[in-house]
Amino acid sequence: MRDDSRTKAWERRSELPLGVASLLFLGAYAVHVLGPGLPTWVHVVCLTVICAAWALFVADFLVRWGAAGRRLAFVRRHWLDAVVVVLPLLRPLRVVRFYEAVQRRNGRPRLSLHVRVMLYAGLSAVLLGFAASLTVYQHERTAPHATIHTFGDSVWWACSTLSTVGYGDVAPVTVVGRLVAVGLMACGLALLGAVTGSFSSWLVEVFTREEPPES
Amino acid sequence: MRDDSRTKAWERRSELPLGVASLLFLGAYAVHVLGPGLPTWVHVVCLTVICAAWALFVADFLVRWGAAGRRLAFVRRHWLDAVVVVLPLLRPLRVVRFYEAVQRRNGRPRLSLHVRVMLYAGLSAVLLGFAASLTVYQHERTAPHATIHTFGDSVWWACSTLSTVGYGDVAPVTVVGRLVAVGLMACGLALLGAVTGSFSSWLVEVFTREEPPES
Amino acid sequence: MRDDSRTKAWERRSELPLGVASLLFLGAYAVHVLGPGLPTWVHVVCLTVICAAWALFVADFLVRWGAAGRRLAFVRRHWLDAVVVVLPLLRPLRVVRFYEAVQRRNGRPRLSLHVRVMLYAGLSAVLLGFAASLTVYQHERTAPHATIHTFGDSVWWACSTLSTVGYGDVAPVTVVGRLVAVGLMACGLALLGAVTGSFSSWLVEVFTREEPPES
Amino acid sequence: MRDDSRTKAWERRSELPLGVASLLFLGAYAVHVLGPGLPTWVHVVCLTVICAAWALFVADFLVRWGAAGRRLAFVRRHWLDAVVVVLPLLRPLRVVRFYEAVQRRNGRPRLSLHVRVMLYAGLSAVLLGFAASLTVYQHERTAPHATIHTFGDSVWWACSTLSTVGYGDVAPVTVVGRLVAVGLMACGLALLGAVTGSFSSWLVEVFTREEPPES
Incomplete structure (x- = not known):
């Protein structure tokens, strides 16, 4: 069933948590890579954060994809999200959208x-x-x-x-x-x-x- | 004799075999170069495919050039085909046209x-x-x-x-x-x-x- | 208090001394770096010129910023000047404005x-x-x-x-x-x-x- | 005295010899550099050709500059010729104009x-x-x-x-x-x-x- 208004509402509400998850993902990955001498529990926490953030993105993509009426058109319009689901390396590109959302919340950019x-x-x-x-x-x-x-x-x-x-x-x-x-x-x-x-x-x-x- | 409709018909019918020939040419060349340890008969087959594909392109160019009314104008409009006849290295560019033709067959690209x-x-x-x-x-x-x-x-x-x-x-x-x-x-x-x-x-x-x- | 005409008058009068200061800054820095064998007093003079020129730029920026009505808008419109205050390496970009001013004084560029x-x-x-x-x-x-x-x-x-x-x-x-x-x-x-x-x-x-x- | 038609006539007549001189200059320079083992008289001939071609360009520039009414405007419009007079390395750029002239003689380029x-x-x-x-x-x-x-x-x-x-x-x-x-x-x-x-x-x-x- 096509339901544009529900998709839009979901996107508006999920922008902030997804942006925070992107930053957490990148931060956890950086700590994991740059701190080989840190105690094991730090690395465990980092890997948990990485996997959780990844799962969050996959879930978000699946929800929006399931709600979309024309599914191929959805993938074509949101190809960046689809790529991010497969390649976590490109996840930071999501942060740009997050930055945009934060800016828009504080009044339209001029x-x-x-x-x-x-x-x-x-x-x-x-x-x-x-x-x-x-x-x-x-x-x-x-x-x-x-x-x-x-x-x-x-x-x-x-x-x-x-x-x-x-x-x-x-x-x-x-x-x-x-x-x-x-x-x-x-x-x-x-x-x-x-x-x-x-x-x-x-x-x-x-x-x-x-x-x-x-x- | 200038015969645009006959040239167009030829081009339409030759697109598919020529595209397949391009891919075969590249594949045979790749096998020939990357498999120096393969048995001799494989290399003989590869070289045969390469030469056959090359001959096919030369023949196609000559047929279309012969059918064209204004021959210089034909070379100028189809310079890529002319270059491909001389330099087999550039043959893969032909594959792009093949890809285009396949796409067009499945309905116009949007x-x-x-x-x-x-x-x-x-x-x-x-x-x-x-x-x-x-x-x-x-x-x-x-x-x-x-x-x-x-x-x-x-x-x-x-x-x-x-x-x-x-x-x-x-x-x-x-x-x-x-x-x-x-x-x-x-x-x-x-x-x-x-x-x-x-x-x-x-x-x-x-x-x-x-x-x-x-x- | 917003006073555009006073700011413009200040800018017109300060263009020449600031341009000369930019060139002096770059020259003194060049002499300081390229002449390690020169007597100590030369280096002292160079460093004095560098600091004086820097101070001049900071003072000019503060005066214009203080005179500006909308201060954030001022920083946004004159971001190059703001950057120059922090990073003396970019100061030479100021010389371009100086060159422009000299050219404009000799009649409008054609x-x-x-x-x-x-x-x-x-x-x-x-x-x-x-x-x-x-x-x-x-x-x-x-x-x-x-x-x-x-x-x-x-x-x-x-x-x-x-x-x-x-x-x-x-x-x-x-x-x-x-x-x-x-x-x-x-x-x-x-x-x-x-x-x-x-x-x-x-x-x-x-x-x-x-x-x-x-x- | 400003005499546009005379300048144009001169330019039309001098295009061919100047183009030939450009090619001779480049060829003589190439022979001089690439053939260090050639007999001395070859190098003497090459250097003579180089100097003669250079002199020809200087003479051509001076003639056209002298005939031009507004001399500064002339230098600005023909800056490439002025640069070529000083830097013989850039002379080949003149060949492009020669090529253009030859093409135009054979009918306007389409x-x-x-x-x-x-x-x-x-x-x-x-x-x-x-x-x-x-x-x-x-x-x-x-x-x-x-x-x-x-x-x-x-x-x-x-x-x-x-x-x-x-x-x-x-x-x-x-x-x-x-x-x-x-x-x-x-x-x-x-x-x-x-x-x-x-x-x-x-x-x-x-x-x-x-x-x-x-x-």
Whole structure:
């Protein structure tokens, strides 16, 4: 049965808990990866939080998918949510929607379109880069002949990858690390392209506004 | 004699076999390159398939070129087919047209223009990268001082080249490998540029649609 | 009390001294970094000039901020000035505004929009690259395992970073150097994107003007 | 005295000899750099051709500049010619104008704007890359710790620089080589950006034309 108003109500109520779950997921994953020397119970808590958050997202997706009238159209319109269910690495992208929801609650945003695209795409790129740094660090730190030894190296690698500079002084050597790297290149570059493109348009707009052409 | 309707009929009937031939060509080439330890008869079969597919493309081009009224205009409008006849490496681009034809048979595509450009250009980039990886791997694996030792290295190199990141931890050293690399840079970057550009436009469009400016 | 006309008068009068202060700041910083063998009093003078220029910028920002009616809106409209107060590395961007002011004093610029965007963004990129080269050189020259040994290496690194080529033959290894590098990537690439985008538009414009389409 | 018609007549008559001189200049420079083992008289002939071509360009510029009524406006409109007079490395860009003139003589070009921008910018990038390869090879081949040993290395380096991939397996180490590299980054990337941008627009145009949206 198609019930748009009920779906909308569900989405409005679930925005805040899902956003908090996203942040908890990322935080727990970061603590798990960056603190190998912490006591075992901390890691157990972290893994529990990760699994719980993942389960929450799957449940939310299933509920909304079940309530949707045209199910294929639903998946096509909410493909990001569907991808997040499969690949927890992309979960931080959900945080952008959360940020948007919080902002909307405090009154409608009054930022121009260019600034909003820059802000959201930039935020997504930062979160994606952070998640990729964590995953690559987790898989590279024990690999033989690895060049990524510390988390700082991993962040540095993610920055040089996202900006397509690619110095190559540090680069992943394991299969998992390279798969993550390819994903970061594909997603991140598109996001960065959006940021750069919006920045250019915005710059031209600012110049046009500040100095009107003499008529 | 100019006969547009007959050419169109030929193109409609030849789309499916030519698409299958493209996939067979790529598959046979991949088996030939990636399975050096396979028995000889497998390689003989692969090379036969490669040559047969090539011959098929040449024949198709000649038939359509012969049937075309204005032959120079024909070459200009179908330059991709002409290039494919000379450079089998670019044959996978033909698969995109095949994919398009299959989609059209199942009813007209309802995707927006941006999504279609992203899909086709992305698919072309993936196929080009795969073909380039195969060729580079074939020529680099036995070269002295090579940094590309496995097919995994080759795919990793193709990804870092297509995204213009270019770490340089692995890079071709032979003349053939570098020629393929230059071709991949030239073609692939343009395709990737199209994907990134479309993604940016699409992102802006989504933002515009989701949150209309307050009037 | 909101007093737009007084703010505008202040801005008009302060443009010249602030521009000179920006250039003095950058010059003094360059002398301080590039001349480690100079007598002590030269370094004392340089550091004095640096601090004085910084104080001048803080004072100017506070005066204008205090005079502004809507203070949050003021920060949002003059975010570049606010950032400059915190990060002296970005101060050279102020010089662009100075250059603009000098040009406007000599009669309104008659350059087209594309050329102006290219000019200002290019100038900003050059100044940012110069400031980043200085800072990176200062922090890398004494670091162990550093690849940046001379100021020439540092400038070469900045150029290859700004163009996103990123050879990786020289790259920062210290934490401060890498932070500056990330900043240079983020700011510089956006500026360079603006230059490239404007150049493309301008090129298309020139072609369109030079050869009108046959009607 | 301002005499537009006389200037135009001069330009029309000088196009062919200047184009030929450009090609001779590039060819003589290539022979001089790539054939260190050739007999001395060949090098003398090459250097004579180089100097003669240079003199021809200076003379042409001076004649047109002298004939122009508004001299500053003339320099601004023909800035490429002015730059070519100072930097012979950029002379190949003149060949693009020559190519255009030859094409126009054979009837007006009927290519669309996108294709023309792609063609001319691509041709300029190829010629610039070739000239930069020659110069870098000339200065790097005898430098200590150089990674560019053969002309093939130099061309490979130019390609990876122009596409902003920048592997870094070969990179200039001398001051002159790095200055040329920075120039190649600045000019070449802008040209390549124009090519990529035009290609994207053209791709979108082709898609729009081939499959009109269902109304």
